[in-house]
Amino acid sequence: MYAFDFERPSTVADAVAALSAEDAQALSGGQTLIPTLKQRLASPSKLVSLGGIAELQGITSDGDAVTIGAGTTHAAVAADGSIPALSALAGNIGDPAVRNRGTIGGSLANNDPAACYPSAALGLGATIVTNAREIVADDFFQGLFTTALDEGEIITAVRFPKPQAANYQKFEQPASRFALVGVFVAKGADGVRVAVTGASEDGVFRWSEAEAALGSNFSAGALDGMAPPADGMISDLHGSAAYRANLVGVMTRRAVAAAG
Amino acid sequence: MATISMVVNGRQMSGEAEGRTLLSSFLRDALGLTGTHVGCDTGQCGACVVHVNGDAVKSCNMLAMEADGAEVATIEGQAAPDGTLNAIQAAFQEYHGLQCGFCTPGMVMSAAALLKEIPKPSEAEIRKYLSGNLCRCTGYHNIVRAIMAASGQDVAVAAE
Numbered sequence: 129m130y131a132f133d134f135e136r137p138s139t140v141a142d143a144v145a146a147l148s149a150e151d152a153q154a155l156s157g158g159q160t161l162i163p164t165l166k167q168r169l170a171s172p173s174k175l176v177s178l179g180g181i182a183e184l185q186g187i188t189s190d191g192d193a194v195t196i197g198a199g200t201t202h203a204a205v206a207a208d209g210s211i212p213a214l215s216a217l218a219g220n221i222g223d224p225a226v227r228n229r230g231t232i233g234g235s236l237a238n239n240d241p242a243a244c245y246p247s248a249a250l251g252l253g254a255t256i257v258t259n260a261r262e263i264v265a266d267d268f269f270q271g272l273f274t275t276a277l278d279e280g281e282i283i284t285a286v287r288f289p290k291p292q293a294a295n296y297q298k299f300e301q302p303a304s305r306f307a308l309v310g311v312f313v314a315k316g317a318d319g320v321r322v323a324v325t326g327a328s329e330d331g332v333f334r335w336s337e338a339e340a341a342l343g344s345n346f347s348a349g350a351l352d353g354m355a356p357p358a359d360g361m362i363s364d365l366h367g368s369a370a371y372r373a374n375l376v377g378v379m380t381r382r383a384v385a386a387a388g
Numbered sequence: 389m390a391t392i393s394m395v396v397n398g399r400q401m402s403g404e405a406e407g408r409t410l411l412s413s414f415l416r417d418a419l420g421l422t423g424t425h426v427g428c429d430t431g432q433c434g435a436c437v438v439h440v441n442g443d444a445v446k447s448c449n450m451l452a453m454e455a456d457g458a459e460v461a462t463i464e465g466q467a468a469p470d471g472t473l474n475a476i477q478a479a480f481q482e483y484h485g486l487q488c489g490f491c492t493p494g495m496v497m498s499a500a501a502l503l504k505e506i507p508k509p510s511e512a513e514i515r516k517y518l519s520g521n522l523c524r525c526t527g528y529h530n531i532v533r534a535i536m537a538a539s540g541q542d543v544a545v546a547a548e
């Protein structure tokens with residue numbers, strides 16, 4: 129790791145001010161950023177820890193929505209249960225020690241193409257709240273490791289509408305346990321949403337053909353024989369593009385069946 | 389460099405750390421507590437697991453400064469002051485839950501976190517909980533047996 133300064137503010141306002149320094153970067157759980165720094169793939173002048181900011185912590189459930197502070201750990205979301213499919217997803221990220229540090233804000237800001245949370249945010253139609261504005265999930269994810277966040281902008285919370293039914297199915301890449309393909313299916317007031325992670329070269333995406341088919345008939349049978357085109361799917365030693373495309377169909381059917 | 393302090397195994401300790409100093413390095417190099425092992429240094433193997441404010445974390449994947457003021461538990465604090473092993477350590481010895489011993493500090497600390505959460509885990513729960521702790525020697529069966537025994541359960545495990 130290259131050397132950097134370290135700051136641990138206790139309010140969002142102070143964190144935003146600290147992040148205005150040239151090449152400053154936010155540190156949340158560090159489960160992605162610290163390995164990146166070790167590989168010298170990033171060389172921030174200063175890390176601004178969000179770990180001491182009380183207003184970024186916690187989960188509130190009111191009527192139709194659940195709001196989760198950006199600094200809330202995967203373990204805390206797993207233990208919550210306000211949206212069972214979301215808690216189940218969080219409880220299957222990495223391993224217990226990773227879940228005790230890693231946070232929802234860090235995962236969404238990072239937008240790893242094989243990460244689990246982006247599919248939940250997109251599948252549930254979440255709103256990403258930052259220190260400056262609110263961004264709907266459909267506008268937030270902009271390709272591999274790319275989001276709508278501006279330089280120095282931090283996620284403060286994520287607001288999820290409560291679904292009528294939802295489920296996440298993850299086919300684990302056996303070595304990393306990230307998603308080789310993960311599918312989040314949600315049925316809500318505005319219809320059915322199907323968000324796919326792990327598969328596309330452009331990162332998380334909505335599978336609109338499946339959404340249309342499920343909109344009129346919410347059952348695994350409605351997707352018989354369906355799979356998205358293999359074109360644009362990731363192809364690597366863990367699976368070819370065609371394999372991943374087929375897996376998207378399989379995991380979506382499993383998610384619909386489990387969502388009931 | 390700054391001086392940071394934490395309560396480690398019940399004792400107030402302090403030492404010098406840079407912003408980039410990892411908790412694992414701080415424990416080993418600044419405090420001389422070399423029981424916490426560094427296997428992969430990439431957050432994969434779990435040899436470096438310690439508890440920070442009661443939660444199991446990979447100390448190679450956390451900055452020491454983030455633990456400033458925290459309560460930290462490491463393998464050195466698991467046995468009684470006179471050296472008597474705790475139930476998990478004794479069971480690892482009794483059931484041959486280790487061979488080279490490199491993964492053992494992390495295994496014991498993860499097992500302690502597991503038994504705090506689930507006092508009588510099933511074999512499947514043990515295997516799932518230890519998914520972030522790699523062992524290159526034992527093949528895991530004896531580790532699972534040891535944890536079954538430490539939690540007061542029958543040690544028979546399915547040979548998968």
Ligand SMILES: Cc1cc2nc3c(=O)[nH]c(=O)nc-3n(C[C@H](O)[C@H](O)[C@H](O)COP(=O)(O)OP(=O)(O)OC[C@H]3O[C@@H](n4cnc5c(N)ncnc54)[C@H](O)[C@@H]3O)c2cc1C
Pocket residue numbers: 153154155156157158159160161162178198199220221222223226229230231232233234235237238240242243244245277281282283284304305306307430431432520
């Ligand atoms: C062994 C292992 C297994 C894992 N398995 C999985 C898995 O199965 N599925 C999965 O989805 N993930 C997995 N992860 C990744 C894990 O979920 C990370 O915790 C997560 O991707 C990043 O969250 P973090 O809080 O650790 O963020 P950090 O590592 O601290 O930060 C990541 C990035 O986000 C930025 N950032 C952090 N917080 C904010 C914020 N509030 N606003 C703006 N930017 C911010 C940082 O500047 C950095 O660029 C795994 C990690 C490890 C080490």
Ligand code: FES
Pocket residue numbers: 425426427428429430431432433434435436437446447448449
């Ligand atoms: S040394 Fe920390 S996880 Fe391997």
Ligand code: FES
Pocket residue numbers: 485486487488489490491492522523524525526
């Ligand atoms: S006993 Fe050797 S690595 Fe586990």
